[in-house]
Amino acid sequence: MNLPTKYREIILGGREPGEAYQKCMKALAAHGRRTDYGFTEAIVYATEVRYATEILAKGRPKRFWNFGDLEGGADERHYRILDRIEHLDIAFVGSGPYPVSAFLIKERYPTARITCIDNHIAAHILAEAVITRLGMDVATRLEDAIDVDYRPFNAVVVAAMVSGKRGLVEKILETSDAIVIVRGRTDLSHERLIQLGSTFRDDGSFGLNIP
C-alpha cells in the first residue's frame, strides 16, 4: 500500500467511515490525483472494515448507508430494474467486507436469494461474520468473479471496484440468462445489460471524474 499522508490522515482521523470515504473522494477530485487499484482498495477497505467491525462489536446499525453513492439515487436505479424480476436469485459480485448493497437489496426483497462473491480473503471472512451477526439469509463465496458459474442466477450486480468488468460482463451475458447490472461502463451493448454511471475504471481503481 502506498497511501499518501493526506489520505492516511483523512481515513484515520476519527471521522464516521462513510464521511471519511467521501472526503477522500473530494480530495481526489480537487487534486486530480492518479490512483491505482492498491490506493483504491486502501480507502475502500478503511471504510468497509470499520463498518464491519462496528457491526461485529455493536450489532445492527441505525441504518444501512450506501456511502459510495456520491450523487444519490443509485439504490432506486437498481430497484427500478430488480422490481421487474420474479423469484430473484442474485449474484452480487464484489461484495466487500461490508456488503451494504446486498443488505439493502435483501431488505427490499426479503424472499430473494442473494450470493455475495469476492476474491479477497479478508472481505470474504468479514462479510460472512457480519452476515452471521446480523442474522441475514445471504450466502458468501470466496471466488474470482470470472471463475463463477452464473447460470443459476437471474440477476447479477457487478460492483464498481471489480477488476476486469468488460470481460466479466461478456462472460455473464454469454453463459447465463441473467439481467446484468454493472456499476460502470463497458463498450458492450446488450438487451440484458444495464450500465450505471460510475467513476471507477475497468480495472477497479478510482477514475478522476469524481463528482
Ligand SMILES: C[S@@+](CC[C@H](N)C(=O)[O-])C[C@H]1O[C@@H](n2cnc3c(N)ncnc32)[C@H](O)[C@@H]1O
Ligand atoms: C469493496 S467492494 C464494493 C461493494 C460495496 N461493499 C457494496 O456493498 O456496494 C468491491 C470488492 O470487489 C472485490 N473484487 C474486485 N475485483 C474482483 C474480482 N475480479 N472478483 C471478485 N471480487 C473482486 C474486491 O475484493 C472488493 O472487496
